[in-house]
Amino acid sequence: MNRSLIFVIIALLVAGAALFWKFEADEGSPGWQGYAEADYVKVGPTQQGTLVSLSVGRGDEVKEGQPLFAQDDAQDKAAVDQARQQLAQVKAQVANLQAGGKDTEIRQAEANLADAVATRDRSQADLQRAETLLKSGNTTFQNIDQLRATATSAVARVSVAEAALAQVKAPMGRPGEIEAERAAVSAAEAALAQAQWRFDQRHVAAPVSGRVADTLALPGETMAAGAPVVSLLPPANIFVRFFVPEPDLARLHRGDQVRIGCDNCAAGITGTISFVAPQPQYTPPIIYSDTTRAKLVYLIEARPPPDQATLLKPGQPVDVHPMNEAPGRAAAP
Numbered sequence: 001m002n003r004s005l006i007f008v009i010i011a012l013l014v015a016g017a018a019l020f021w022k023f024e025a026d027e028g029s030p031g032w033q034g035y036a037e038a039d040y041v042k043v044g045p046t047q048q049g050t051l052v053s054l055s056v057g058r059g060d061e062v063k064e065g066q067p068l069f070a071q072d073d074a075q076d077k078a079a080v081d082q083a084r085q086q087l088a089q090v091k092a093q094v095a096n097l098q099a100g101g102k103d104t105e106i107r108q109a110e111a112n113l114a115d116a117v118a119t120r121d122r123s124q125a126d127l128q129r130a131e132t133l134l135k136s137g138n139t140t141f142q143n144i145d146q147l148r149a150t151a152t153s154a155v156a157r158v159s160v161a162e163a164a165l166a167q168v169k170a171p172m173g174r175p176g177e178i179e180a181e182r183a184a185v186s187a188a189e190a191a192l193a194q195a196q197w198r199f200d201q202r203h204v205a206a207p208v209s210g211r212v213a214d215t216l217a218l219p220g221e222t223m224a225a226g227a228p229v230v231s232l233l234p235p236a237n238i239f240v241r242f243f244v245p246e247p248d249l250a251r252l253h254r255g256d257q258v259r260i261g262c263d264n265c266a267a268g269i270t271g272t273i274s275f276v277a278p279q280p281q282y283t284p285p286i287i288y289s290d291t292t293r294a295k296l297v298y299l300i301e302a303r304p305p306p307d308q309a310t311l312l313k314p315g316q317p318v319d320v321h322p323m324n325e326a327p328g329r330a331a332a333p
Contacts (some may be wrong), residue, residue, distance in 0.1 A: 031321035034242025036312040042228035051221050060212040064281045065205050068230045073202035083195040087188040094181040113161035120154035127151045212236035235306035242320040245261035257323040258302050271302030
């Protein structure tokens with residue numbers, strides 16, 4: 001009776017082993033266990049200030065450039081107005097130095113020049129007539145000399161009037177003064193640009209498109225420079241981390257494609273291996289030998305395309321399989 005019972009037990013064990021072997025064969029090649037992970041983009045102000053508005057909430061989808069939050073900008077707006085007025089002032093100073101005399105002064109100088117030209121022309125005409133009369137003996141050499149002196153003086157007065165008109169029309173400032181004021185204009189423009197930048201930084205927009213993973217502050221709080229206010233999750237920043245035993249490590253390389261599966265996930269999710277750890281992530285106390293080195297586990301990261309990455313949630317367990325093998329039950333690391 002005992003011998004028969006032993007035979008029955010042995011038969012049941014053999015049958016169980018055969019079923020287990022068949023089940024494992026039908027399951028296909030084992031995969032590797034891992035989880036979805038993400039690199040969050042935490043957006044904060046560049047300057048300390050009071051948060052006055054928050055334009056998004058958790059779970060919102062935002063586009064690049066969409067407003068996220070704003071700080072109190074009253075002081076920065078006043079700084080922009082002051083810098084703009086200072087720029088206008090130095091520009092006016094440059095224009096004043098570059099400008100000539102008043103319109104009335106220019107018109108007076110032009111009239112003086114016209115009078116000098118008329119006097120010169122009359123003097124030269126008188127001289128020419130006297131020289132003609134001298135040939136017929138109707139004038140004297142003394143008169144000719146007097147007329148020549150008058151004509152020469154008239155020519156000189158024309159030159160003086162021309163110089164006076166040019167002086168009135170010329171810039172009032174010296175070249176060095178004008179150059180210094182131009183440098184002041186450049187400095188004022190830089191100050192305005194800096195003030196405008198500080199003002200613009202009070203209104204923060206999304207640097208990338210993605211989902212709002214979390215909001216970390218509320219209006220009324222005083223935020224330090226760099227303190228995160230909104231945490232964004234761009235689809236391209238979602239990836240998968242999985243762990244591969246040492247015997248399987250040689251089969252996987254950076255750039256290889258893998259299949260990614262999870263509970264109730266859509267089929268066809270793939271990823272590209274972007275990182276292979278150069279050393280084991282954790283090593284149990286073992287003696288290095290051919291029978292124990294399989295306990296070494298390496299971390300590998302794979303990134304799905306952005307349109308597929310949105311199907312995964314950070315922290316979600318996943319199974320990863322090579323592209324050239326049928327998916328099966330993931331083996332524990």
